[in-house]
Amino acid sequence: MRISKLYLMIALAACSPVMAADLALTPWAPSLKAEAVTFLPNATQRLAASTRDGLQLLDNQGAELASFKGNFSSLDTRAAGTQVLVASLDNDRQQALLVSLDAATKTFGKPLYLPARDYPVNGLCLFRDAAANLFVFLVGEEGKGEQWLVGNGTTLLSNPQRVRGLPLPPSAQFCQVDDATQQLLVNEENVGWWAYPAHPEADVKRIPVALFDNPKREAGAMALVPGGVVTLDPKTAQLHLFRQTGEHWVEQGSLTLPGLKEPEQLSVSGQHVLVRDDDTGRLYQGKLDWKATPVDAEPxxxxxxxxxxxxxxxxxxxxxxxPAIWIHPEQPAKSRVLGTNKKQGLLAYDLDGKLLQELAVGRLNNVDVRANFKLGAQTVDLAVASNRDHNSLSLFSIDRQSGELREAGEVPTPLKEIYGICLFRPASGEIYAIANGKDGTFLQYRLSAPDGRVQGELVRQFKVDSQPEGCVADDQRQRLFIGEEDVGVWAVDARADQPATLTSVIKVGPQLHADVEGLALYQSKERDYLVISSQGNDSYLVLDAEPPFTTHGAFRVGLNAAAGIDGASETDGLEVTAMNLGGPWSKGMLVVQDGRKRMPEQTQNFKFVPWAEVTRALKLP
Structure with a gap:
C-alpha cells in the first residue's frame, strides 16, 4: 500500500505552530514482525525487538544480520565506544535485560538481567549522565517507576544497583531520556506527556510537555530530536513536535499519519522516521524535513x-x-567525624563511616570543634552544637586519646530559634562560640569552665537582614565567614572587641545558588580555600579564603559506581580539613551531608570525599 506523498517542513525555531499535514509513508520490511525498532548510531543498521524472533540486528532494508533469541518488547540503545548497549524487556523471564552489541562483527555479548520486579514493567529507557554512568529507567503499572545503575563508560556492571524509586503516572508505558538536558520524558495515556529530572540526585518533580482534556486524544510513544521531542497520538494518528523553551514546552507542528489505524511504536533518526501500526503489525517509514535547533545544554x-x-x-x-572533623592529636587515622541528627542528637563516626557513638541529647543542628579546652583541671577537646530543643549551646568534651565524647554542659541563649553555630579561637587561646538565630541575630560567647562547669559570657551581638545558618571562623586571620541563605556570604572581623562590619564575599547569583548552607575552610601551607554548599543547584563552590575571594569553580559529589555509593544533594552542612589523615585522605578530607540517600534509599547520611579529587576536578593551584 502506498500512501500519498506530502512532506512537511517543520522549523523548530518557529514561534507559531505549523498546521497539520500528511506525512508520506511507505511500508518498510513487510515480512518483519517486531514490537519495536530503533535506528543504530551508524545510520545503516536497525535493531528490532520481537516476541517471536528475539533481538534482531537488521540492515537498512530490514534483512536480518544477527539475532539474540528470545521473546522481547520495548527497546532503547546507547553507543559505547565501538559497541552499542541495548536495553529490552525479556517477556519470558519478565525481567529487564541489557546486552552489548558489536554491530561490526554482528555479535551480541553476555546478557545482564535486572532482578525481577514485584510489578509489571511496561517499558524502559536508558540514560547516560555527564560522568558516563549508565542508568535504566523502568516504567511500571500503577505509577511504579525505578532508576537502576547498570554501567559505567563502556562497561556493564556485574551487579546492577537500584538507585531510587520514582512515582510515575499510573498509565505510563513509554519513556525517553535526553542525556544532554538530563530529562526523563514519560507519557500518561489519557493526560499527556511529562518531563522529570533524570539525574539520580535530582528532586522528584515534573513539568508538563503537553496536557489535554480530550477523550479523542491519547499520549503514546515519543522520540527525541535535537531541541525537542516528537510524540505520537495513536487515537488521532498524528505526530506532534514540541520544543523546550526554558521551563516550558511549545508545540511547533503536527503531522497526520494517513492510513494507519493504530500507530504505536515510534523511532526517529535525523530526518528518518519509523512507525509501527499495531492493527496490522507492519512498519512504515517516512521522511521529516526540518531545520533542527538544539537546545543549549547547561554547562x-x-x-x-x-x-x-x-x-x-x-x-x-x-x-x-x-558535620565536624575532630583530629586525633597523635594518630590522625583515629580521627573522627561528628555529625548532627537534628531529630536526635550527636553522632560520631570513624574514617570508614562506621557509627561509634550516639548521644541522644536533643535536636542538634550545627556542630563545630576546637582543641585544648580547659575543663576544670582537665584539658580536653571541645565540640559545641546548637540545641534547638532548648535554644542553647550544648557542649561536649572529647577525650584527646580515645576520642570519646561526653556531655559537658549547656549554655542558654536568648535566641528564639537558634540555628547555626561555629567556634573561633584567637591567638590568645580562649574559645568563642558564635551562634545565630533564624531572625538573623548573631551572638558571640566566650566559653570557659574554670571549676569544671561550663559557662558562656555574651561578648558581642550583631545582625543580618534575613535568615543565616552556616558560619566558619578563620582563626589565623581572625575573620568570620557567615552565610545569609538567600543573599550570599559575608566576612566580618571575628574579634569580640571589634565592630561587626560586613564585607561581601560572594552574592547569590550565577555561581552561588540559594540556599547558601554549609561553610568550611581548607587551610594548608600552600593555599586556603573557602568551601560553600550551594544547595540550590546541588554543588559546592570553592573560593580563595582571602580577598578578593577569587572563585575557582564549582563541583558536585556524584555517585561512585565501583564502591556502590550514591552522590550527594540537598546538602546542608559540610566540613573539610587539610590534615593528612592517612591513606586516601593524605591531602585532606571533605565531608558533606547528603539530603537524599539513594542506592539504596535510606535515611540521610554523610559522604567522605578525598580532597585530592576536588583538587583534580577543579585543577586547583
Missing part, C-alpha cells in the same frame, strides 16, 4: 566521588545536618 559541572559514607542516621526525613 557541565565536574563531579567527584565519595570514597566512604556513614551509616544512615537513625531518624526518617530531614534529619542529618552538619
Amino acid at each position: 557541565v559541572v565536574p563531579e567527584v566521588a565519595a570514597l566512604r559514607q556513614t551509616d544512615p542516621v537513625g531518624r526518617q526525613g530531614d534529619a542529618a545536618d552538619d
Whole structure:
C-alpha cells in the first residue's frame, strides 16, 4: 500500500505552530514482525525487538544480520565506544535485560538481567549522565517507576544497583531520556506527556510537555530530536513536535499519519522516521524535513566521588545536618567525624563511616570543634552544637586519646530559634562560640569552665537582614565567614572587641545558588580555600579564603559506581580539613551531608570525599 506523498517542513525555531499535514509513508520490511525498532548510531543498521524472533540486528532494508533469541518488547540503545548497549524487556523471564552489541562483527555479548520486579514493567529507557554512568529507567503499572545503575563508560556492571524509586503516572508505558538536558520524558495515556529530572540526585518533580482534556486524544510513544521531542497520538494518528523553551514546552507542528489505524511504536533518526501500526503489525517509514535547533545544554559541572559514607542516621526525613572533623592529636587515622541528627542528637563516626557513638541529647543542628579546652583541671577537646530543643549551646568534651565524647554542659541563649553555630579561637587561646538565630541575630560567647562547669559570657551581638545558618571562623586571620541563605556570604572581623562590619564575599547569583548552607575552610601551607554548599543547584563552590575571594569553580559529589555509593544533594552542612589523615585522605578530607540517600534509599547520611579529587576536578593551584 502506498500512501500519498506530502512532506512537511517543520522549523523548530518557529514561534507559531505549523498546521497539520500528511506525512508520506511507505511500508518498510513487510515480512518483519517486531514490537519495536530503533535506528543504530551508524545510520545503516536497525535493531528490532520481537516476541517471536528475539533481538534482531537488521540492515537498512530490514534483512536480518544477527539475532539474540528470545521473546522481547520495548527497546532503547546507547553507543559505547565501538559497541552499542541495548536495553529490552525479556517477556519470558519478565525481567529487564541489557546486552552489548558489536554491530561490526554482528555479535551480541553476555546478557545482564535486572532482578525481577514485584510489578509489571511496561517499558524502559536508558540514560547516560555527564560522568558516563549508565542508568535504566523502568516504567511500571500503577505509577511504579525505578532508576537502576547498570554501567559505567563502556562497561556493564556485574551487579546492577537500584538507585531510587520514582512515582510515575499510573498509565505510563513509554519513556525517553535526553542525556544532554538530563530529562526523563514519560507519557500518561489519557493526560499527556511529562518531563522529570533524570539525574539520580535530582528532586522528584515534573513539568508538563503537553496536557489535554480530550477523550479523542491519547499520549503514546515519543522520540527525541535535537531541541525537542516528537510524540505520537495513536487515537488521532498524528505526530506532534514540541520544543523546550526554558521551563516550558511549545508545540511547533503536527503531522497526520494517513492510513494507519493504530500507530504505536515510534523511532526517529535525523530526518528518518519509523512507525509501527499495531492493527496490522507492519512498519512504515517516512521522511521529516526540518531545520533542527538544539537546545543549549547547561554547562557541565565536574563531579567527584565519595570514597566512604556513614551509616544512615537513625531518624526518617530531614534529619542529618552538619558535620565536624575532630583530629586525633597523635594518630590522625583515629580521627573522627561528628555529625548532627537534628531529630536526635550527636553522632560520631570513624574514617570508614562506621557509627561509634550516639548521644541522644536533643535536636542538634550545627556542630563545630576546637582543641585544648580547659575543663576544670582537665584539658580536653571541645565540640559545641546548637540545641534547638532548648535554644542553647550544648557542649561536649572529647577525650584527646580515645576520642570519646561526653556531655559537658549547656549554655542558654536568648535566641528564639537558634540555628547555626561555629567556634573561633584567637591567638590568645580562649574559645568563642558564635551562634545565630533564624531572625538573623548573631551572638558571640566566650566559653570557659574554670571549676569544671561550663559557662558562656555574651561578648558581642550583631545582625543580618534575613535568615543565616552556616558560619566558619578563620582563626589565623581572625575573620568570620557567615552565610545569609538567600543573599550570599559575608566576612566580618571575628574579634569580640571589634565592630561587626560586613564585607561581601560572594552574592547569590550565577555561581552561588540559594540556599547558601554549609561553610568550611581548607587551610594548608600552600593555599586556603573557602568551601560553600550551594544547595540550590546541588554543588559546592570553592573560593580563595582571602580577598578578593577569587572563585575557582564549582563541583558536585556524584555517585561512585565501583564502591556502590550514591552522590550527594540537598546538602546542608559540610566540613573539610587539610590534615593528612592517612591513606586516601593524605591531602585532606571533605565531608558533606547528603539530603537524599539513594542506592539504596535510606535515611540521610554523610559522604567522605578525598580532597585530592576536588583538587583534580577543579585543577586547583
